[in-house]
């Protein structure tokens with residue numbers, strides 16, 4: 605594994621089942637510090653997402669990590685959750701302990717801004733949910749992302765195949781106006797889309813057995829994805845996929861992303877294009893505003909996951 609020395613992450617998450625595994629990987633990968641977890645509504649309503657983040661951190665050795673609640677819904681639209689994918693509780697109906705604490709008092713938007721200000725260039729931002737918190741911070745402070753070392757986003761569908769809309773991947777679709785603000789903000793950013801998840805992070809029955817054998821954390825990872833596993837079976841995947849964990853893995857070790865490309869991305873916000881991440885392929889296009897992951901090494905991603913779940 606080759607991650608930047610002293611890698612320190614700020615993680616923005618709408619914590620449900622796959623976000624939880626991304627938190628597990630971040631907390632349990634040697635040499636990675638999780639500076640703060642900021643929570644946004646998305647997969648589940650905000651209070652549930654906060655609860656799931658705290659319960660997960662308790663279980664994976666991250667009880668010391670500050671957790672801050674942020675926006676309870678998108679900038680301009682009503683919240684539409686993905687509980688039909690992740691279960692009513694967002695955690696597949698798994699039996700889990702109660703959270704050890706409530707969220708810290710400071711608002712997520714203030715935390716993201718404060719950390720970026722206190723130590724510019726020091727921390728890496730990883731977003732795993734709708735971009736409402738980050739966009740709000742950017743409305744206050746347009747150069748915010750330039751103060752992070754890099755921003756990695758689980759967002760988009762760069763093959764044009766959405767998961768909740770013909771073009772739209774959930775995190776972009778849920779708050780497309782927020783995504784439009786983020787994609788045009790200055791600062792280095794890499795998008796890891798649902799196309800990457802579908803191709804390189806599907807947990808086959810064999811993978812799931814191997815993971816469950818790594819009890820208790822591997823079993824936790826399997827249990828909380830029970831509902832996703834049922835859902836994807838009806839949609840042609842060989843097992844649950846892990847969009848947020850594979851994005852986290854790229855953030856921790858960008859060398860597992862074996863191919864990427866600079867792209868000029870715009871975001872669909874009208875009913876037909878909602879949530880689409882539209883790449884301008886014209887010869888005389890404008891300057892790129894992001895990188896997108898094209899190929900990720902599946903076996904290295906899974907090795908990172910298994911190592912994080914092992915004792």
Ligand code: BDR
Nearest residue numbers: 623686732773774775847
């Ligand atoms: C994204 O949406 C959510 O269902 C997952 O947590 C992930 O962040 C995938 O489209």
Ligand code: CA
Nearest residue numbers: 618623732733
């Ligand atoms: Ca998520």
